Amino acid sequence: MMFFQPIRGGGAPTLVDQVAQALQSAMESQLLRPGMALPSVRQFARNHGLSTYTVAAAYGRLAAQGWLAARPGSAYRVVPRAAARAAVRAAPWRPPKMGESWLLADVFADHSIPIKSGCGWLPSEWLNEAGLQQSLRQLARVPAAQIAGYGHPYGYAPLREHMLGVLAERGVAAQPAQIVLTQGATQALDIVIRTLFRAGDTVLVELPCYANLLPCLHLAGLQILGVPRTADGLCVETLQRLAASHPVKGLFVNTVLHNPTGTSLSMANAFQVLQVAERHGFWVIEDDVSRDLLPGIGPMLLALAGTRRVVHVSGFSKSITPSVRVGYIVAADELAAAFVRTRMAMSLTPAEMLERTVYQVLRQGRHQAHLARVRDRLGEAHETLCGLMDEHGFEVYARPGAGLFLWARPAGAWRERGAARLAETALRDGIWLAPGGYFDPTGADAGWLRFNVAYSLDPLLWKFMRRVGAA
Known part of the structure; x- marks a missing residue:
């Protein structure tokens, strides 16, 4: 049974939204009657040329809203209309309350928001599903005895060896003992913080x-000072002034495709930042998690200065999938050993099964072709979104043309009212915006918002902006 024809591009709703709406309409019109079983996730995906991730997300949303019922080992079935209405009345959807705890924790468990313009990941239908499935099939053939115990303290050796080759292509000559695998890049940052700094130390951001960095620094009791991010990197004058007037121990920086502005350091700016760090003797922690989304090349601080001054952090959530929590640290041998000791105290060895999954995805020839397609789609989304921003009078901070993020703010009264109030208003319409105050250590709200370009082309988002006068 064909329910709809997916619409791709051109500002169409996400495929998850399209599937959910088509099924809900079919149930309301009795095309799908109470008690009927829906096609399996795999069958529906095959019939409509969709990703199984997309279909599973749509089925899950309708089940959460009371339209479908699912039992273990059984198909999704249509809930009788009276029961569905009762479920909706018993638990009507209410917008969550905006706040730091929701943004940093609850949002990852909240699948009820239709338009996720403020999120930090790729749409599920953009993922390399075939590569992931092949990797999981290969993992399933590994004898249980090989994966039953704890992994290696440094992480899965074949993945670390693979990363040596990737680093070499980027101009970094490293050894296996300099690479430490972690459960995601955020854990990598936490390990670095716990190892290098002590309560009361001063660090620069x-x-x-990056919003998730701030709670890690606060939990460690560190003093946080901010350096403005410009269109081509860090404000070197402010960096120099703060380093000269404070006992700075470290600087955290996104070298390319900065979260949240999307900008990248120019080569000249990268050299200037490293010169200030060398002059004042502080660590530079390079968060490089989005490099795989960058077309062409960009400066890499680790390649420019080596491990004597730079600690390099990255991961695979942006290029493979967020659910594969695998990151890594590149550092000098002795420091890498210290990071391993910290990580072992926090969580013992990393998750080898996830590391094996990532390794299998990376070694497949199709992964680079997948990344090229993602970069192209992001570039097109940037061009379209910038056009919408211009049409609606938004101020765009920079136009990187690549990566996930665009940093912009509306004109008129909403600039004075603040991005937080706009985000609260949008949430009542099922739109998740990410206000700039969450990306500032002081919580300052100057009206800026982070837009994920892959989620921000929905016409309903811009209809909302016109309705509330933000455009």
């Missing part, structure tokens, strides 16, 4: 900066 970008303004704005």
